[in-house]
Amino acid sequence: MTDVPLPPGSTIGILGGGQLGRMLSAAASRLGLKTHIYNDTPDAPAFHVAAKGSVGDYDDLDAVASFARQVDAVTCEFENVPAAALEAAGAEAPVFPPVKSFEVAQDRLTEKDFVSALGIAVAPYAAIDTLADLKESILRVPPPCLLKTRRFGYDGKGQARIHTLCEAESAWESIGEAPAILEGMVAFERELSVVTVRGRDGTVRFYDVVENVHKDGILDTSAVPAKIPSALETEAQAIAGKIAEALGHVGVLTVEMFQTGGDKPGLTVNEIAPRVHNSGHWTQDACLVSQFENHVRAICGWPLGDVARHSDAVMTNLIGSEADDWRRYAAEPGTAVHLYGKAEARPGRKMGHINRISPKT
């Protein structure tokens, strides 16, 4: 790891060409940096705003290595990059975030073990490798609970809810009998997240805590400020900082949490994402330096940018055909429209988002 920052004119390689890669590319352009996108399909949104693009499978290690040789640093827009691809890229160029962040975030069991070992509260959980494990664990993690595959789950995919013991078998089948964890459902007041950024020199900065609402397992809205006491905000940021530090993370790290406990509020960590995150999209329009630009600054060894919030904001995702209303949203005062350039608006697909800002309260 070097202390010399990548100067303007350098090229960042991004594994993944979706909307996060697209917005990372646009942010990099503000800093005079070029991007080179690597994606497994040719029609990805990020190719439209990149200096260069390569199409290849993530398992094609020669292609990944060739891509990495052409850039000055490599980063990822999604956490499920195969370990072998990260290794192939890392042999040719520095890769940020570090491999450890991916190892932990790719596996729900490793993640839970890692977070709870730091003394941070997580939901009750158990490792499930067989149907027998599941039946036995339901006694310790009582329903209602969630069975989740350890790997490759996102936006509610790879999950089954269990209300009674007799649903165990069908739940096990529905997730494909893959290695899983059984998670107790947390009774929560609010869903929160902390978008944090850690530089190559270990400097950490936190955006304001976000209050999230999910709909059908997909993020619907993210609002700042969250309606929480300031002591809880400080605690949430401290938790995120502890995790970032323990990972030796470099770049943006997002920690999703539940606010629990009614009058005596507490925090339970739900999930970590070693990357820019949907719940940080409001930073594009309510902060001077967005999560995307700060991720780029961090991985390039630049000074981190100002995370102060100049406005209140509510981000709303546009899912599937909701993006067809772009013209109406574009006409709304105080509203910024962000569309991802995806050709096909399939149900459940994230097509864009809007940020509604208002004067800071």
Added chain:
Amino acid sequence: MTDVPLPPGSTIGILGGGQLGRMLSAAASRLGLKTHIYNDTPDAPAFHVAAKGSVGDYDDLDAVASFARQVDAVTCEFENVPAAALEAAGAEAPVFPPVKSFEVAQDRLTEKDFVSALGIAVAPYAAIDTLADLKESILRVPPPCLLKTRRFGYDGKGQARIHTLCEAESAWESIGEAPAILEGMVAFERELSVVTVRGRDGTVRFYDVVENVHKDGILDTSAVPAKIPSALETEAQAIAGKIAEALGHVGVLTVEMFQTGGDKPGLTVNEIAPRVHNSGHWTQDACLVSQFENHVRAICGWPLGDVARHSDAVMTNLIGSEADDWRRYAAEPGTAVHLYGKAEARPGRKMGHINRISPKT
């Protein structure tokens, strides 16, 4: 001219690949729009953030036509696009702003005639075609005055200052004996500009009036709010609106003015630019919708975006080697760094800018 807006996924062709084209491209990407850049050299900054690029001379009308056939609308990042190129592009795709805006802005004499015919104050001026014209006009436009080529002048180029009659001959030679105008120097309190945007449906919006300071003929800083009475702000915007209307302009139009008259303030129009403008760069970080995005919205027939300012701002250009200090600027709180990705920092070359924002006063 059609009333149907270009939907997300459409491609905007941009003639010119400099920093303005680069920032237009990044802004278009927010709206799910693609860009295709046409430039006369291959190493231009805008190519790094565009879906497609074409390299060709602006006089190569076949190449320009072929470019225009591949896009859904054409716009320009500079005003000196040859008329024949605009015509060649216009035969294949709608071109915004309209040709009239270019005709007026490309020629200082046409511009002065056009603006003064609207009843708007301009500096005293005279058309100069010969040395004899110049010697005779100095009697009516007394020194100190400026001799400026009618066409292709920018950032103080193609200009000569005349302090006494005996400098006439050397001034005439220094501007290459090209068709020119002689302009009286205006004693001013402040240099102001109004960045305005006019939609395809004739809707007009104004950003807050900007106060500019030039150094060596190049813009140094732009600050908002300008320290002027609100009645003068309204008057400045009305002038810009009148010009935009008279041109039938579509897109961003910038009008540079002098505040004159001491206690009884008045406004004299100095120059108009039918495009996004250096004095509007602060809108990237102090407004929800920047001049770049609003230009894109206007030419695509979208609803115009919110021009309200959420913060005070001072934009400072980074000229030549000033951009070498990027690391220091990047570490400053409240400061956004914008670098253009130009390989070579020649003296006088615009390499980037910084926007310093602070809470709205």
